[in-house]
Amino acid sequence: MxxxxxxxxxxxxxxxxxxxxxxxxxxxxxxxxxxxxxxxxxxxxxxxxxxxxxxxxxxxxxxxxxxxxxxxxxxxxxxGGESAKDDKKEEKKEEKSSKDEDKKSKDEDKKSKSEESSSANLDALSPAVRRLVAEHNLDASKIKATGKDGRLTKEDVENHIKGGDKPAAKSAPAAAPAPAVASGEREERRVPMTRLRQRIAERLLQAQHNAAILTTFNDINMKPVMELRAKYKDQFEKTHGVKLGFMSFFVKAATEALKRYPEVNASIDGNDIVYHGYYDIGVAVSAPRGLVVPVLRDTDRMSMADVEKTIGEMGQKAKNNSLTVEEMTGGTFTISNGGVFGSLMATPIINPPQSAILGMFRTEDRVVAVNGQIVIQPMMYVALSYDHRIIDGRESVGFLKTIKEFIEDPARLLLNV
Missing domain, CATH: 2.40.50.100 (RNA polymerase II/Efflux pump adaptor protein, barrel-sandwich hybrid domain)
Incomplete structure (x- = not known):
């Protein structure tokens, strides 16, 4: 059954x-x-x-x-899996054997007809032409005939021997279009977009069409965080069973900045502004089937270890295409780390219905002025794209400045100052 x-x-x-x-x-x-x-x-x-x-x-x-x-x-x-499989193999084997026999029979018929045709052609030749063809071991059927009723003449054979009759040379250009091989370098493939990719495209267009998007930039000196991480990463991993990365610093810094600037954590619903009293931060992840944004819930209640563990779990699920709808819906704010791909600067696109997104980029050594001294420091550009209908310049610049202050002085995250 x-x-x-x-x-x-x-x-x-x-x-x-x-x-x-x-x-x-x-x-x-x-x-x-x-x-x-x-x-x-x-x-x-x-x-x-x-x-x-x-x-x-x-x-x-x-x-x-x-x-x-x-x-x-x-x-x-x-x-019955194996038996069904064996039956199919046996059927294919019998089918192949039958095809081989048919092919052999056809080949024999073809050969017989060719021999008959060759014999008939030779019989139709004049004695002089037949002798010339035999002496040079030629195939009469392949020589161009110009005689009456398509008969092969002695001159036809002599021209063929001398090379005057060059059907192969004439047909060579048509038979050997060399550029066709080279055209493989200009190959095109048409592949339907996956449903996930279609949905991503729809949402990106929706964001562009339905929001007044503006982007503001700042740069952050990553040296304090890098030194703190280098000092405690081994002990952190030993204690919590997870590696200490930079994302947890940015998630916690963003959470504190959202508390100070609630418009960045809000969204528009019709003619209303909805202010969210919770902090669900999405982290953009590149998965095999496209960009996905799993959401960290209540980040204000999460420790840095919780953040690192959750990001690790979500990232693994994204690679395995096993994220659930619930894990990717909601979210009041998003962080996108283009730096992992080497991007120096970009303008991230808002994830509707959210009103803002933070973009992190590559850290690189640059010459900067610190306390009046010109020094080389590991610097990172950050960008905040926001919906100008709800967030003004004061809030956007202040939000990004708060992120910068927390990352450049990570002790403030612990002291909440």
């Missing part, structure tokens, strides 16, 4: 999905809970596992197909 493999119940607000990848083929043995297929929505990738040990009898929806919730996409049969 067959078991129907169905699309899982889709997340709220998701109407349809796409078959992303089939991991198993019809007739292939499958163990219970092995992943059969990945189904991609515009928010997450859902995995559908085997209900039992068995075999996929038939795939009803191929990769790239659009499907709805609880739609049947395959038929599954308990047990």
């Amino acid at each position: 067959s078991i129907e493999i169905k699309v899982p119940v889709l997340p709220e607000s998701v109407a349809e999905a796409t078959i992303a990848t089939w991991h198993k083929k019809p007739g292939e043995s499958v163990k219970r809970d092995e992943v059969l297929v990945d189904i991609e929505t515009d928010k997450v990738v859902l995995e559908v596992s085997a209900p039992d040990d068995g075999v996929i009898e038939e795939i009803l929806k191929d990769q790239g197909s659009t499907v709805g919730a609880e739609e049947v996409i395959a038929k599954f049969k308990k047990g």
